């Protein structure tokens with residue numbers, strides 16, 4: 001897992017490799033980093049699944065539901081039950 005400091009270090013190394021970098025550009029790069037941890041989050045999601053019902057990290061084998069062509073992940077049968085009920089309710093309300 002990459003911490004924010006590691007990201008900054010990596011970015012600075014990259015910036016330093018470019019000739020004639022101004023402090024101004026360093027400032028911009030640091031500022032941008034705050035708005036761009038999305039890549040890190042995406043990376044994390046590909047390895048760690050969060051239960052769609054209770055939002056806890058799923059350890060071990062997740063329960064995978066396919067609804068409306070999308071994958072939904074649940075940590076345990078009780079979450080599966082609650083989530084399915086909620087999902088059906090929301091779907092019904094959207095109609």
Ligand SMILES: [Zn+2]
Pocket residue numbers: 051052053054055056074075076079
């Ligand atoms: Zn759960």
